[in-house]
Amino acid sequence: MSAAPEWKNPVVRWIDHRLPVFTFTHHSLIDYPTPRNLNYWWNFGSLAGVVLVILIATGLFLAMHYNPNVDYAFDSVERIMRDVNYGWLMRYMHANGASMFFLVVYIHMFRALYYGSYRAPREVLWFIGLFIFLAMMATAFVGYTLPWGQMSFWGATVITNLFSVVPFFGDAIVQWLLGGFAVDNPTLNRFFAFHFLLPFVIFGLVFLHLWALHVHKSNNPLGVDIKTDGDTIPFHPYYTAKDAFGLGVFLIFYFAFAFFAPNYLGHPDNYIPANPLVTPPEIVPEWYFLPFYAILRAVPDNFIDIWGILPILVTAKTAGVILMFASIIVLFFLPWLDRSPVRSARFRPIYKQLYWLFLADCIVLGWVGANPPEGTMLVIGRIATLYYFVHLLVFMPLLSRYEKTRPLPDSISAAVTPQGSSQSAQAQGA
Amino acid sequence: MTRTFKRIALATALLAAFSVSDVSTSRAASKATPPPPQDWSFSGVFGTFDRAQLQRGYLVYREVCAACHSMKQVYFRHLVDIGLSENAIKAIAAEFEVAGEPDEDGEPTERPAQLFDRLPSPYANDNEARSANNGALPPDLSLIAKSRVGGSDYIHALLTGYLEKAPAGVTMGEGMNYNTYFAANQIAMAPPLAEDGVEYEDGTKASVDQQARDVAAFMTWAAEPEMEERKRMGIKVLLFLIILTAMLYAVKRRVWSDLH
Numbered sequence: 143m144s145a146a147p148e149w150k151n152p153v154v155r156w157i158d159h160r161l162p163v164f165t166f167t168h169h170s171l172i173d174y175p176t177p178r179n180l181n182y183w184w185n186f187g188s189l190a191g192v193v194l195v196i197l198i199a200t201g202l203f204l205a206m207h208y209n210p211n212v213d214y215a216f217d218s219v220e221r222i223m224r225d226v227n228y229g230w231l232m233r234y235m236h237a238n239g240a241s242m243f244f245l246v247v248y249i250h251m252f253r254a255l256y257y258g259s260y261r262a263p264r265e266v267l268w269f270i271g272l273f274i275f276l277a278m279m280a281t282a283f284v285g286y287t288l289p290w291g292q293m294s295f296w297g298a299t300v301i302t303n304l305f306s307v308v309p310f311f312g313d314a315i316v317q318w319l320l321g322g323f324a325v326d327n328p329t330l331n332r333f334f335a336f337h338f339l340l341p342f343v344i345f346g347l348v349f350l351h352l353w354a355l356h357v358h359k360s361n362n363p364l365g366v367d368i369k370t371d372g373d374t375i376p377f378h379p380y381y382t383a384k385d386a387f388g389l390g391v392f393l394i395f396y397f398a399f400a401f402f403a404p405n406y407l408g409h410p411d412n413y414i415p416a417n418p419l420v421t422p423p424e425i426v427p428e429w430y431f432l433p434f435y436a437i438l439r440a441v442p443d444n445f446i447d448i449w450g451i452l453p454i455l456v457t458a459k460t461a462g463v464i465l466m467f468a469s470i471i472v473l474f475f476l477p478w479l480d481r482s483p484v485r486s487a488r489f490r491p492i493y494k495q496l497y498w499l500f501l502a503d504c505i506v507l508g509w510v511g512a513n514p515p516e517g518t519m520l521v522i523g524r525i526a527t528l529y530y531f532v533h534l535l536v537f538m539p540l541l542s543r544y545e546k547t548r549p550l551p552d553s554i555s556a557a558v559t560p561q562g563s564s565q566s567a568q569a570q571g572a
Numbered sequence: 573m574t575r576t577f578k579r580i581a582l583a584t585a586l587l588a589a590f591s592v593s594d595v596s597t598s599r600a601a602s603k604a605t606p607p608p609p610q611d612w613s614f615s616g617v618f619g620t621f622d623r624a625q626l627q628r629g630y631l632v633y634r635e636v637c638a639a640c641h642s643m644k645q646v647y648f649r650h651l652v653d654i655g656l657s658e659n660a661i662k663a664i665a666a667e668f669e670v671a672g673e674p675d676e677d678g679e680p681t682e683r684p685a686q687l688f689d690r691l692p693s694p695y696a697n698d699n700e701a702r703s704a705n706n707g708a709l710p711p712d713l714s715l716i717a718k719s720r721v722g723g724s725d726y727i728h729a730l731l732t733g734y735l736e737k738a739p740a741g742v743t744m745g746e747g748m749n750y751n752t753y754f755a756a757n758q759i760a761m762a763p764p765l766a767e768d769g770v771e772y773e774d775g776t777k778a779s780v781d782q783q784a785r786d787v788a789a790f791m792t793w794a795a796e797p798e799m800e801e802r803k804r805m806g807i808k809v810l811l812f813l814i815i816l817t818a819m820l821y822a823v824k825r826r827v828w829s830d831l832h
Contacts, residue, residue: 178831220645220714223798230798231805375831383820383827390817394810401806402617405718413719413795414711423755559831 170356175374176381177362179558183257184360185388186250191348192389193243193396198341200236204229208288210334212327215290216415234404240282241407242396244430247275255476256497258485259361265477267354272473274347279431281340284333286428287325291412296425298325298333304438307460324418364557365486366550373554424514432511433504438466439515440527465527472534479534482542489548493541500533604753607722607729610785614724614792617807620800621793623655628772629790630654632783634664635770637713640705640761642693645714646794649687653797654790661687668692706747708760717788717795724788729753731784734763 146165149155158164207226209218222229251271254260260268287298302319306312321328359368368374375381399406407429411422427435441461456464472479487494503526510523551557613622630651633643648665652658665685670692672683685692695701702709717723730753738750738757748758765780772778793799 217645223796224645224650230802234802379827380831383824387817387820387824390813390820394813394817397806397809397813401802401809404802410719410721413715 170352171382172376172378174356174377175359175368175371176377177360177368177373177554178375178380179362179364179554180360180381180384181363182384182388183249183253184362185385185392186246186253188385189389189392190243190246190250192392193239193246194341194344194348197236197239197243198345200232200239201338201341203232204236205338208334210288210330212290212330212416215288215330219289231400234400238396238400238404238407240285241399241428241430242392243278244282246392247278248430251275252501254361255500256487257361257363258365258480258482258487260476261361261365261480261485262477263358264354264361267351267358268477269474270347270351270354272470274344274351276470277340277344277347281337281344282428282430284337284340287330287333288337289412290330290416292414292416292420292422293409293412293425295325295416295418296422297427298329300425301427302329304463304466307457307463361485362554363486363488364551364554365484365489366554366557369553370555372559426512429508429512432509433507434466434469434511436507436511436515436523437469437527437530438462439511440465440520440523469530472531476534476538479538480542481539482545482547484547484550489550490541490545491548492545496533496537496541500530503529503533604751604755604757605729605733607725607753609725610728610788612724612789612792614789614799617803619803621654622789624774625786625789626654626793627656628774628776628782629786629788629793630656631772632765632770632787633713633790636764636783637787638691638694640694640701640710641713642695642710643691643714643794644693644712646691647687648685648689648691650797654793658687665689706760710761713791713794715795717792719795723795724792726753727788727791728781728784730759731765731787732781 146162147168149158149164154164204222207218207222207229209215219233222233224230226232254268254271283297283301287294302316302325305315305319308315317323319329320326321332359374409426409428426432439462441458482490482493484490487497506522506526507530510519510526513519515523555561613619613625633641648661651661651664656664665687668685668689669682670685670689672681675681695704698709717727720726722729730751733752733754735750735752738744742750742757744750745758748760749762750757751759765783767780768778769780770778770783776782796802
C-alpha cells in the first residue's frame with residue numbers, strides 16, 4: 143500500500159486535513175490492494191451493492207405515489223402502472239430488482255461456500271453478510287405485502303402466523319406484528335413503514351460488511367493469504383474495469399426481465415385484489431423463498447404417527463418453523479463446522495463434489511417448494527431437507543478431518559504469474 | 573474465461589428452471605386443459621397492438637361483457653390509446669349516466685360520463701353483482717390478462733371452450749356450465765358469445781372465435797397499456813447496454829493487458 147497522496151487542489155487539501163474523506167476514498171477504492179487472481183464470481187458483491195441502490199432509488203419514487211391503505215393500495219399500484227410518468231418502469235425495475243438482488247446475493251453466498259470465504263479471519267464478515275441476508279428476507283416479505291394482491295395478503299397471513307409457534311407468547315407476538323387479529327389496515331401501514339426503513343438498515347450493514355472486508359481483504363480462488371505486494375493489484379483500475387464490465391452483463395440480464403418479461407418471476411394471483419374471504423388454491427412465495435418454504439413444509443402432518451413421542455414436545459408446524467429458522471442459523475456456525483486446513487474447494491477434491499451436491503440440493507428444495515406438499519414431492523422435500531442439514535452438520539466437520547487436501551501453492555503470485563512460478567520453481571530446486 | 577461464462581450460463585439456466593417449475597405447477601393445480609397458444613400481434617419483443625382489433629374488442633366488451641363485468645382500472649381517457657378519437661370517446665361516454673356532485677340542496681345528481689371517468693360498472697357493489705348472478709361474482713376484467721396463467725391465450729380459450737353438454741360421468745352443479753379450460757371445468761358464466769352477436773363497423777365477420785380473439789386482445793391492452801412503450805424502450809436500452817458492455821470488455825482487456 144502506498145502512502146497517502148499529496149492533494150494538489152487547495153480546497154481538497156483543506157477539507158482532507160480536517161476530514162480525510164479523500165484519503166479514505168483513495169485507500170479504500172483506488173489504492174486498495176486486491177488479490178490479483180479474483181475470478182468473475184467476485185463480481186457479485188459489487189453487483190449486489192448496485193442493485194441495492196437501484197432498489198432504494200426506484201422504491202423512493204414508488205413510495206411517492208403508493209397509498210398504504212387497504213382500500214386504496216391495489217388501485218394506487220395500478221395508478222402507478224397506468225398514469226404516473228414512467229411508473230411502470232419504476233415498478234417493474236423494483237419488483238424484478240428484488241429478484242435480481244436475491245439471485246446476485248445467492249451467487250455471492252455460494253461463492254463464499256466454494257472458496258471458504260467464511261473461514262478465519264473472515265467470520266464476522268460472514269456474519270454481517272448473513273444479517274444482510276436476513277434483513278433482505280424481511281424487507282422482501284413486507285414489500286411483497288404492499289401491492290395488496292391475493293398472494294400479498296395470504297403470504298402475509300401464512301408467514302406472520304409462523305410466529306404463533308413461539309411458546310407462551312406466540313399469539314401475542316402475532317397480534318403485535320399484525321396490529322390486530324388478522325392481516326388488515328394496521329398491518330399494511332406498519333409493513334410499509336418497515337419496508338421503507340429496512341433497506342437503510344441493509345445499507346448500514348453493507349458498510350460494516352465492507353469495513354470488515356477491508357481489514358483482511360478479499361479471499362481469492364486459491365484461498366491462500368495475501369503474503370507479498372506481488373500478490374495484489376490496486377482496486378482501481380483493475381477491478382473497477384472488471385466490475386464495470388460485469389455490471390454491463392448483469393444489467394442486460396436484469397433489464398431483459400424488466401422490459402420483456404416483467405411478470406415472469408411473479409405470481410398471476412397477485413393481480414387479483416386481496417380478499418380475506420377467498421383463499422387462493424395454492425399459497426406460494428416468490429421464487430427466492432421457495433427452498434425455505436420446502437423446509438417449512440417438510441415435516442408432514444402425520445408426524446404424530448411416525449414419531450410417537452416427539453409431538454408431545456413439538457407439533458409438525460412448530461417443527462417446520464424450527465427447521466426453517468435453523469437452516470439459516472446453522473450457517474452462522476459454518477466457520478467452526480468446517481475446520482479444514484484449506485479454504486478453497488480447488489484443493490479439496492471431495493468437498494468440491496459435495497459442494498455441487500449441496501447446490502443441487504438447494505435447487506431441489508426450491509423446486510419442491512413450488513409444488514403442493516403431497517406424495518412424491520413431500521418425500522423428495524423431506525430427503526432434501528435432511529441432506530441440507532447432513533451436509534452442513536455432518537459432512538463439513540467429517541470432511542475437515544478426513545479429507546486429503548491437495549498441496550497449496552506458496553502464494554498467489556507463485557500460482558498465477560510466470561515470474562512467480564519460476565521463482566518458486568527455483569526456490570524448490572535450491 | 574469460457575469456463576466462467578459456462579458457469580454464468582448455468583446460473584441463468586437454473587434461474588429459468590426455477591421459474592418454469594413455478595409456472596407449471598400453478599397450471600397443474602387445476603384440472604383444466606392448458607390453453608392452446610395463439611398468434612397475437614403483440615407477442616414477441618417487437619409485437620404491437622392491432623388498433624382495429626382493440627376497437628373491435630372494446631365493442632365486444634361494451635356490448636357483451638360489460639353487462640356483468642366491470643373494468644374499474646380503465647378510464648375513458650385511456651381509450652385514446654386504442655385509436656379512438658377524443659370526440660368518438662366523448663360520444664361513447666355520454667351514453668352512460670354516472671353519479672355527479674350533490675346539488676345545492678344536497679340531493680344526489682347524475683350526469684353523463686366524461687373522459688376523466690372510469691368505465692362504469694354494471695353493479696353498484698359486489699352484493700348486487702352476486703345477487704344478479706346466482707351467487708357468482710363476475711370478476712373485474714381490467715387485469716384479467718395478467719391475473720390468469722396463459723393471459724390472452726386463456727381468455728380466448730375460455731370464451732370458445734364451452735361444451736353444450738358435460739362429458740358423461742361429470743356431475744354439474746346447478747346453473748353451472750362445462751368449460752374445457754376453466755379450473756375444475758365448471759363455470760357459472762353462461763357461454764357469452766354468439767355467432768354475429770355484435771356487428772363490427774369494419775366489416776369483419778363476427779364469429780365466436782373472432783370475437784373471443786378481439787376481446788382477449790382488448791383485455792391484454794387493458795391489463796398492460798404500457799406494453800408498446802415498454803418494449804420500444806427496452807429495445808433501445810438493451811442495444812445501448814450491449815454496445816456499452818462490449819466497450820467495457822475492451823477497456824477491461826486493455827487495463828489488464830499488462831498483467832496477463
